[in-house]
Amino acid sequence: MNVLSQHFHLLVFFVVGLFIAAIPLVASALLRERGEKKDTSAYECGMDAVGSPWVSPNIRFYFFCLVFVVFDVEALFVFPWAVNFRGLGMEGFAAVLVFVGVLMAGLAYAWRKGLLKWE
Numbered sequence: 001m002n003v004l005s006q007h008f009h010l011l012v013f014f015v016v017g018l019f020i021a022a023i024p025l026v027a028s029a030l031l032r033e034r035g036e037k038k039d040t041s042a043y044e045c046g047m048d049a050v051g052s053p054w055v056s057p058n059i060r061f062y063f064f065c066l067v068f069v070v071f072d073v074e075a076l077f078v079f080p081w082a083v084n085f086r087g088l089g090m091e092g093f094a095a096v097l098v099f100v101g102v103l104m105a106g107l108a109y110a111w112r113k114g115l116l117k118w119e
Helices: 002-031 059-083 085-112
Strands: none
Touching: 059 085
C-alpha cells in the first residue's frame, strides 16, 4: 500500500494527461463534416493546386534563415548580459565583445559573398 500511495500522484498525472490529449481527438471526430469529400485537393486556401508539390525551394531562403538564427541567438545571449552588466565587470564586457565580434565577422563574410542579396 505504501508504494501505491507514493506513486498515486503519477497515476493521476498520467490519466489527466491522457484525458487532455483525448479531448481534441474526440471533439474533431464528433464535429467533423460527414459525407463524401467534394474536393480531394491538399490545399484549403480556395485556389487550385498547380504543378508538382515536389518543388525544391531556393537556397537563399536557407541562408536568410541561418542569418536570422545567428542574430536571434545573439539577442538571446546579449539581453541577459545587458541586465547584469554592472555585476560582470570587465571580463563580461570583454567576453561579449568577442562574442559580438565573431558574429559580426560572420555577417561581414556573408555580406561579402553576396548571400544577403535578394534577387
